[in-house]
Amino acid sequence: xxxxxxxxxxALLLAGCGIRATSVPVDAGAAPSxxxxxxxxxxxxxxxxxxxxxNPQVRIYLVCSSRVSHVERRVxxxxxxxxxxxxxxxxxxxxxxxxxxxxxxxxAGFETAVPRDxxxxxxxxxxxDATLRLSTAPDELPAFALxxxxxxxxxxxxxxxxxxxxxxxxxxxxxxxxxxxxETALRTQPEAARTAGTRV
Numbered sequence: 001x002x003x004x005x006x007x008x009x010x011a012l013l014l015a016g017c018g019i020r021a022t023s024v025p026v027d028a029g030a031a032p033s034x035x036x037x038x039x040x041x042x043x044x045x046x047x048x049x050x051x052x053x054x055n056p057q058v059r060i061y062l063v064c065s066s067r068v069s070h071v072e073r074r075v076x077x078x079x080x081x082x083x084x085x086x087x088x089x090x091x092x093x094x095x096x097x098x099x100x101x102x103x104x105x106x107x108a109g110f111e112t113a114v115p116r117d118x119x120x121x122x123x124x125x126x127x128x129d130a131t132l133r134l135s136t137a138p139d140e141l142p143a144f145a146l147x148x149x150x151x152x153x154x155x156x157x158x159x160x161x162x163x164x165x166x167x168x169x170x171x172x173x174x175x176x177x178x179x180x181x182x183e184t185a186l187r188t189q190p191e192a193a194r195t196a197g198t199r200v
Contacts (some may be wrong), residue, residue: 037064061151062110089157090120130160137169143190151182
């Protein structure tokens with residue numbers, strides 16, 4: 001009796017609110033889809049057209065869905081491999097990484113973890129070939145920031161002939177530079193930066 005009375009009361013309350021009681025499950029539609037980290041087709045078409053015109057396309061690595069993935073942008077970089085060319089490329093790419101993602105990139109879920117006050121500096125005397133110095137030690141950067149930098153630099157004049165990147169901290173840092181590669185662990189595990197790279 002108590003159960004029946006409770007059911008009747010609930011039905012009356014629903015009716016009073018203008019909501020009809022039903023025993024049939026209601027299909028509220030599919031759950032919201034997760035951001036896919038994929039750029040719109042029209043942007044991809046624009047990039048292809050730019051490439052056909054000879055405009056350089058560079059892979060810029062950003063953070064999306066707890067990993068580092070790339071987008072393509074037009075970036076003018078030096079063609080040479082001198083220390084000056086390498087530093088120019090590094091600073092240009094660092095500016096790209098520090099900037100807010102384009103609206104279409106942001107809509108696709110991309111963001112950046114690279115600090116805006118980070119600077120790329122020339123190598124110190126005695127550093128290995130192709131070394132770049134950062135104003136913050138690589139292993140002290142925010143999660144995923146190192147992966148963004150390494151993976152963006154690797155296939156450009158900022159990297160070396162083997163598509164690896166040699167980075168050190170400030171010139172007066174005690175820790176020697178380390179050579180990094182754009183590895184899966186670095187792109188997908190926030191803590192990987194603490195132990196990434198090999199001393200050179």
